[in-house]
Amino acid sequence: MKVKNYLITASAAAVLFSSAPVQATQCTNDTWNKVMSRGKVVVGVKADYKPWGFRNADGEIVGMEVDIAKLAAETMGVELELVAVQSSNRMQFLEQGKVDMSIATMSDRADRRKIVGITQPNHYTSGTNIMSPKALGFKSWEDLRGKNVCGKQGAFYNQIVTERYGVNVIAFTGNAEAKQALRDKKCVAWVYDDSSIGSDLASGNYDDFEMPLRSEDDNPWGIAVPLAERDCIFGNFMSGLTFNMHQTGVLIALENRWGIKATQYLVDKQAAYADWLAE
């Protein structure tokens, strides 16, 4: 018992460094007020995830999620600054205040909700699939057992496919390296979001490859604000914006604009949130 007490005291000192989870009883709206007073919102988006967030020929970050960020900034009446984040640092950037909000292809997971304020409703969804050479003709996930599959650090399903199918995931730090390793034939497939693989295949650079399996673990994406402000102005604002984007079909239009294969998810959401008075 004594040992226990000692350990708790020791760890308590360490805990001081961290921001303890804030109960949403009192809203200080720090981030929201900061955004309003400086007239600029800083949003973390992806820069290597075509076409949700990527760099165009001029080096600007553009894409479907960037358009959502633009819409949010416009509605708030502030300027927009984009910060390129990665899967492995997007939550930390938000926590440390490097960004005010994150719209970065992030799957909405229970353990992530403990760290950042993921707002509802979700704005998109994707499942897990693989890109593999047509020559190998994979038919099911079981075919991958014991094989080397390239992946990316930070994807939650790396662990799932490892444990469920005994796949040996070799995780690279970036998408570019992972795809290069696949082209170099260092692994038999690349495990990633089906939506992203779909747009890669459509780009025409991967003619010898296919997305042969049934997508698994379909997981909605979430927009994240600081955890303390999820149930305050910022979080409620983003919830409302997302709801309206579903109801008015903005998200479906954006999907269309960026040439993304239409997902049933957005159609279902629009139907679910339909205005009962609309003709």
Added chain:
Amino acid sequence: MLEVITEFFIQLADQHPRWNFIFFYDARQWNRIVSGFQYTVWLSVACLIFSVIIGVVGAWLQGAQNLLVRSLVQGYIQFFRNTPPFIQLLFFYFALGQFTPTITGDDGWTEIPLISSVGWAIISLSFFAGAFNVEIFRAGIEAVPESTVEAAESLGFSRLQTYSNVVLPLAFRVSLPALNNNLVNLVKTTTQAIGIAVPELLYQCVGIWNDFPSALYPTMLVLFVTFVCLVGLLVLAMGKWERVMKIPGYGV
């Protein structure tokens, strides 16, 4: 006792969601840490040995009569010392990796390279640290008095014999403190192998804190503690070596 610790960390994670020491109660995560640690130690030891060998041989070749050999060594040093180790790593793995022999896998498509990513990491990091070691040993060699070399030559020693029996033993002692520094750097540089997906400690830790965001601080703590210990151990061993090799009366 073990159960008490497990119980404590489960409770701690429950009360403080930022301090989830998951590897202390989840065997799978614990195994990731252990396997990452093994890779880091293996990388460090292999690179230490190879880089010292490269240093010794390189410094000897630097004193060669042949101009071509001397310029080759110089070129090697300039290339590896003046470019970032991370870029070297990517270059070795992705660019040179395409020209090394491969074995076609059972499926008829995959090409398993003879040199794995771990192999490339060892090669690349050894050459990187080796370039510095050559210069370190050269400084040591230059500190050996000319008269000592002449004395050896007058006794009929060949160039190789002079180097291995007279110059190197003395030069090595002079070089040890600087070598110590460079090897410490080398151990820390092994973390860059994450760039080519070598499953060393940093790779496993990033994996864990991605799978369990609540374990970010604890895994960072593991990284710091491990490297402080690893490097501390190395410095201790090098210090001991220095003392053992000390020649009474010789001023180093």
